[in-house]
Amino acid sequence: MTALLALILGLAPLLGAAPAASDGDLQALIDAAAPGATIELPAGVYRGDITIDKTLTLRGTGGTVIEGTGTGTVVTVLAPDVTLEGLVIRRSGDSLDREHAGISVKAPRVKVVDNRLEDVLFGIFLYQSPDSVIRGNTVVSKDLFIARRGDAIRMWESHRTVVEGNVVDGARDVVLWFCDDAVIRGNLIANGRYGLHFMYSDRATIEDNALIDNSVGSFLMYSKDLVLRRNLISGNNGPAGYGVGLKDMDGSRLEDNLLVGNRAGVFLDNSPQSVGIEQTFEGNLFAYNQIGVLFLPSVKGNVFWGNSFVDNTVQVAVQGGGRFGGNTWTRDGIGNYWSDYAGYDADGDGFGDVPYRLDDLYDHLLDRNPELMLFADTPASRALDLAARAFPVIKPRPKVRDDRPLITPPPVPEPPFDLEVRPGGSLLAASILMLGVATTTVFAAQRRRSLP
Amino acid sequence: MTAGAAPDVWLDLPEKAQRRTILAIARKELDDAVRSRWFWMWTVSFAGLAAVLAMTALPASRIAGAASYGRTAASLVTLTQIIVPLMGLTLGAQTIAFQRENGALRFLLSHPVNRTESFWGLYAGKAAALTAASFAGFGTAGVVTALRSGGGEAGSFVRITLLAWALLLAMVAVGMLISTLAHRAPSALGSAVFTWLALVFLGDLGLMGTAVATRLSVPMLFFSTIVNPVEAFRLAALATFASSFDILGPAGTYAADALGAALVPVIVSSLLAWILVPLAVAWFRFTRHQDL
Numbered sequence: 103m104t105a106l107l108a109l110i111l112g113l114a115p116l117l118g119a120a121p122a123a124s125d126g127d128l129q130a131l132i133d134a135a136a137p138g139a140t141i142e143l144p145a146g147v148y149r150g151d152i153t154i155d156k157t158l159t160l161r162g163t164g165g166t167v168i169e170g171t172g173t174g175t176v177v178t179v180l181a182p183d184v185t186l187e188g189l190v191i192r193r194s195g196d197s198l199d200r201e202h203a204g205i206s207v208k209a210p211r212v213k214v215v216d217n218r219l220e221d222v223l224f225g226i227f228l229y230q231s232p233d234s235v236i237r238g239n240t241v242v243s244k245d246l247f248i249a250r251r252g253d254a255i256r257m258w259e260s261h262r263t264v265v266e267g268n269v270v271d272g273a274r275d276v277v278l279w280f281c282d283d284a285v286i287r288g289n290l291i292a293n294g295r296y297g298l299h300f301m302y303s304d305r306a307t308i309e310d311n312a313l314i315d316n317s318v319g320s321f322l323m324y325s326k327d328l329v330l331r332r333n334l335i336s337g338n339n340g341p342a343g344y345g346v347g348l349k350d351m352d353g354s355r356l357e358d359n360l361l362v363g364n365r366a367g368v369f370l371d372n373s374p375q376s377v378g379i380e381q382t383f384e385g386n387l388f389a390y391n392q393i394g395v396l397f398l399p400s401v402k403g404n405v406f407w408g409n410s411f412v413d414n415t416v417q418v419a420v421q422g423g424g425r426f427g428g429n430t431w432t433r434d435g436i437g438n439y440w441s442d443y444a445g446y447d448a449d450g451d452g453f454g455d456v457p458y459r460l461d462d463l464y465d466h467l468l469d470r471n472p473e474l475m476l477f478a479d480t481p482a483s484r485a486l487d488l489a490a491r492a493f494p495v496i497k498p499r500p501k502v503r504d505d506r507p508l509i510t511p512p513p514v515p516e517p518p519f520d521l522e523v524r525p526g527g528s529l530l531a532a533s534i535l536m537l538g539v540a541t542t543t544v545f546a547a548q549r550r551r552s553l554p
Numbered sequence: 555m556t557a558g559a560a561p562d563v564w565l566d567l568p569e570k571a572q573r574r575t576i577l578a579i580a581r582k583e584l585d586d587a588v589r590s591r592w593f594w595m596w597t598v599s600f601a602g603l604a605a606v607l608a609m610t611a612l613p614a615s616r617i618a619g620a621a622s623y624g625r626t627a628a629s630l631v632t633l634t635q636i637i638v639p640l641m642g643l644t645l646g647a648q649t650i651a652f653q654r655e656n657g658a659l660r661f662l663l664s665h666p667v668n669r670t671e672s673f674w675g676l677y678a679g680k681a682a683a684l685t686a687a688s689f690a691g692f693g694t695a696g697v698v699t700a701l702r703s704g705g706g707e708a709g710s711f712v713r714i715t716l717l718a719w720a721l722l723l724a725m726v727a728v729g730m731l732i733s734t735l736a737h738r739a740p741s742a743l744g745s746a747v748f749t750w751l752a753l754v755f756l757g758d759l760g761l762m763g764t765a766v767a768t769r770l771s772v773p774m775l776f777f778s779t780i781v782n783p784v785e786a787f788r789l790a791a792l793a794t795f796a797s798s799f800d801i802l803g804p805a806g807t808y809a810a811d812a813l814g815a816a817l818v819p820v821i822v823s824s825l826l827a828w829i830l831v832p833l834a835v836a837w838f839r840f841t842r843h844q845d846l
Contacts, residue, residue, distance in 0.1 A: 341800050341807065363624060365801060390625050392801050413625055467762070473772050474762055475803025476779060479628055480788065481636055482758030528708035533696025536689040536715060543686035547581065547588040 128152050128168065132160075137181075143189070150176040150193075157181050162188035162217075169193050175206045176222065185213040194222040196244060198252060203227040204241070207234065214239060224252035225273060228260040237266045243273035248295050248317070257281045265289060278303045286311060290519060297338065300325045308333060310518040316340075319364060321347040328354045334517045336362040345391065348373035351381070358385045358515040366396040367414065374403045384408050387514055392478070393419045402428025410439040410511040415478050417442065418460055418502050420469050426501060431458075437506035447509045454509055460502035463490035575667050576675040583679020587645070588686075596641040597687040603633055604695035609702065623699075623707055624795050627714060630695055631791045634718045635784050637691075639725045640750050642684060646729015647736070647746035649676050650840065655739045669841045673730075677833065681726050688722050689715070710794040717794075717825070721787040724828035731836040734843075753784045773812070776805045780821050783828040790821045 128148040135141055137156040145165030151174050154160065158181070170176035170193040177191055186205060195202035203224035205214055210231055216238040219225045225241035228234055241254040254273030257263060264285045270276060275296040278284055284306040291297045297313030298320035300306065309331040313319040317340030322328060328351065335345040343365030348354055351373040361367035367388040374381050383406045388394040394414035395406075398421055406429070411417045417440065420426045431437060437453065445454040464483040468474050477483045490497050587593045607629045653659040653676075662672055692715040699711075729746055736742035758779075765775050780786045793799065799806035799817070813820055 339798060339801065343800070467766060471766050473765060473775055473804045475801075476775065476805040477758055477762060478802070479632060480758055480785075481632065482755050482762070485755055486759065486762070527700075529696055529711055530700035532708050532712050533693045533700060536693035536696065538693075540686040540690040540693060543584070543682055543689075544588050547584040547683070 132156075132158065150191075151178070152176070153178040153180060154184050155180045157183045159185040159187070160189065161185070162190070164188065166190060167192065170195070170204075170222075172196075173202075174200070175203045175227075177205045179205065179207040179212055180209055182209040183211045184209065185215065186217060187213070187215045188217065190218045190220070192220045192222065194224070196223050196246070198223065198250070201227060201252070201256075203252065203256075207231045210234065213237070218242075222252070224256055225254040225270070226256070227253075228255075228257040228263065230259045231257075232259075232261040232263065234260055234263045235266070236268060237264065238268065240269045240271075241273055242271055243294075245272070248274060251295075253277050254291070254294065257284070260284075270294065275299045277301070278306070281306075288518065290314070291316065295340075296321050297335070298322070300328065304328075307331070312336075312517075312519045313338065313345075318342055318347060319345040319361075321349070322351055322354070323349040324351070326352045330354070330356045330359055332358045332515055332518055334360045334362070334519060335364065335367075336360065338364045340365070342369075344369040344396070347371070348381070350375045352376050352379045354381045356381075356383045356386055360387050360515060360517055361389070361391060361394075362387065363390045365391065366393040366419075367391040368394075369396045370401045370404060371398050372401065377403075379403065380405055382406075385512060385515065386410075387412065388414055388417075390414065392416065395419075396421055397426065397429070398422070399426050405430045405433055406438055407431070407433040407436045408438065408508075408512055410441075410508075410514070412439075412441045412511065416465050416468065419465060420501055421472075422469065431502055431504040432506045435506055437504040437508055439508040439511040440504065441511075443507050443509075445507065452509055454507040458502070458504040458507040459500040461490075461498050461500040462487045463496060463498060465501070466498040572671055575671045576678060579662070579667065579672055579675025580678035580682065583649075583676050584682045585679075587680060587683035592645060592648075593683055593687060596637070596645075596684075597690050600633075600637050600641070600687060600691035601694040603637070604630060604691045605698050607633060608695045608698035623710075626695075626699060627710065627791070627795045630692075631714065631788055634688075634714075634721070634791075635788055636754060638688060638718055638722050639753055639784055640747075641687065642722050642725025643729045643732070643746040643750050644743060645680060645684060646726040647732045647742040648739070649680055649730055650733040651736045651742035652733075652739045654845070669844075670837070673837050673840050677726065677730055680730075681723055684722050684726060685719060688718055692718065707795060713794040714791045717787050717791050717822070720822070720825045720829065721783060724783045724825060724832070727829050727832040727836065731832040731839075734836045734839045753782055757782045758785065772805050772808045776809050779805075780824050783825055786821050786824040786828075790818055790825065793818050793821070 129152045131141060132152060132154055135158055140159040140161060142161050142163055143166040144163055147167045147169055150168050150170040152168065166188065167190040168176060172193045173195045176194050177186065191204045194204055201224055204219035204222035204226065206227040208229045208231065211233045212231055213235045214226055218240045220242045221244055223244055226236055226239065236255060243251045243254060251274040253275045254270040255265060255276045257278045259280045261281055262283045263281060267288045270291045272293045274294055276291055277296065277299040279301045281303045282305055284303060286298065286306060286308045288310045290312045292314045293316065295317045297316040297318065298308065300322040302324045304326040307329050310333065312334040315337040317338065319335040319338035321344065330346065338345055345361040345364040345367045346356065347369040349371040352375055381404045383404065386409045388409060389412040391414045394411045394417045396419050440458045443454055443458045445456040445458065447453065448455055464486045608626055650659065696711055728749060732745045732749065733742050736745060761775065761778055764770050780789060799810035809817055
């Protein structure tokens with residue numbers, strides 16, 4: 103410890119920081135620093151909690167840990183243009199109503215870069231901190247019941263903030279309130295509650311993120327003109343497990359997203375909310391979801407083209423039935439690819455010659471009787487659809503009509519992250535064992551015949 | 555020797571001798587099954603279809619990871635739901651009724667064996683043959699999945715195989731029951747096919763219709779569903795790879811909520827009851843009625 107102190111004391115003058123306090127207290131070091139100084143912290147554990155009330159750069163040099171008292175926020179930033187970089191910040195308090203966080207910022211233009219936050223309730227909290235940058239951080243929340251955890255990143259009235267290349271695992275939400283023109287790019291957000299949650303935050307760009315195995319992938323509410331592009335949104339399977347949920351939104355654009363294995367790929371509730379505004383969905387992959395796109399009955403004004411709908415248990419569902427229409431499934435002569443399209447392309451132009459109609463009797467029953475979901479994917483529910491096709495008298499009105507269905511699926515967008523593939527070794531071993539049992543049984547029977 | 559005179563004498567034999575007798579009959583039955591065209595038809599078609607399913611589910615696995623395993627598994631479960639009951643029921647139903655008709659049963663019982671030993675020997679032999687058929691199918695699908703996609707969840711796959719095996723044992727048991735009750739071989743086979751239709755299609759369709767028409771309560775719907783062994787298999791298999799029962803809608807959410815950790819045991823116990831009860835009734839019927 104003395105060697106460490108000597109190192110700090112030795113380095114501080116070189117870097118232009120004020121002389122450190124004699125007890126090596128990080129807070130004293132900060133208090134003594136001149137505004138605008140850079141404090142480089144060598145490896146070691148520094149005691150928190152600290153408050154930064156002047157413009158400073160606090161930089162770790164690998165293995166620099168700031169450990170909180172466990173009773174409050176570890177690092178509080180009150181001055182503009184502060185940079186926190188390369189730090190490990192851990193052990194905040196656990197009070198939700200006092201919003202105990204790893205880093206709490208209440209000043210504009212702050213940069214939080216390449217830090218690791220662990221055992222914290224909230225991760226990074228921006229409050230009225232416009233033009234800030236949150237980049238390359240890793241946030242691991244406290245191991246609490248999901249609703250008791252804090253948000254990995256919470257932003258309040260912090261316009262034009264960039265959130266880029268962060269990794270969030272096992273926190274609650276990443277949530278933006280009243281933050282216009284945000285850029286959310288290249289983040290990996292997994293095992294939380296809401297991967298992304300937008301409230302009243304207009305014109306954000308959300309691209310190249312992976313939202314995986316959260317309860318809800320992203321729930322976007324009361325915001326305008328959001329662009330979601332090339333995101334991988336998969337395995338979000340909570341009771342409201344929507345890949346992308348849109349509520350009272352206007353003018354959203356979803357392009358080239360991978361929506362895979364969610365409870366519902368996209369959920370639309372009163373979006374677009376204004377008459378005459380449209381929302382567009384182009385080039386997205388909806389695959390292996392329980393429901394590809396889930397509408398509330400009154401939703402209209404959404405346009406889908408160039409998307410692939412692959413093996414969703416129900417391709418498009420309308421929750422609660424009712425008169426449904428006013429959404430478009432073809433634009434500029436281009437429809438969507440539907441894995442269950444049963445038509446043909448005699449003229450070879452790449453488009454099906456008969457419209458794709460979604461009018462499965464089972465799906466139709468499901469809209470009114472959600473409890474029948476118990477029978478999804480059974481031979482019986484398929485038999486029902488077959489019967490409806492054979493006897494058109496019981497055929498329901500189609501929910502979807504795509505006049506120009508694509509015959510081959512559009513190319514799958516490249517995923518923004520390489521997903522780890524589980525090694526198949528144990529499955530292979532188990533399967534060979536099964537084949538072994540089968541062969542042995544057959545041979546045991548054969549051998550008996552050679553006995554006298 | 556008449557069949558009616560023997561049993562009490564032979565039951566006095568040491569247990570070991572009885573077990574040996576059962577094993578000998580089982581081996582004979584297994585031998586017959588393996589040499590029959592039925593067995594190879596089921597084995598080849600099941601393994602072939604399973605392999606095709608595992609292959610077609612692959613292209614998207616690059617992006618979908620675990621999600622595509624879920625689809626492979628779901629397809630395999632659907633295939634199992636259709637084929638395993640059909641092969642279990644038809645081959646089970648062929649056992650006693652057919653042997654009664656072509657005289658094989660009379661020949662068997664003319665040996666120093668009693669009806670109890672014959673019954674369990676026949677069941678064990680049939681079950682062993684069908685176990686080989688189903689393991690061959692699952693093994694093939696597993697090898698294809700492991701080699702081509704690299705991904706997969708061995709634990710889930712093995713559990714699905716074991717559940718399919720339990721379903722198979724139940725279906726052979728029901729088939730044997732049909733076989734003991736039927737008077738003639740064709741009527742045994744016909745009843746087996748009808749039972750298959752009822753378990754796989756009519757039961758579910760009836761429940762769906764009832765649910766829609768009478769607003770059946772969600773708990774009622776769930777429990778009436780798991781009474782069906784084919785559905786019990788599907789739901790228990792689903793639990794091995796689905797992230798939660800919520801994907802089954804309100805009924806699934808209710809079941810997960812109400813039963814908690816007991817969910818899978820409750821479903822599996824329905825499956826086990828379908829092995830034990832039909833076997834017990836069939837054994838009772840076969841030993842009490844001395845018909846040949």
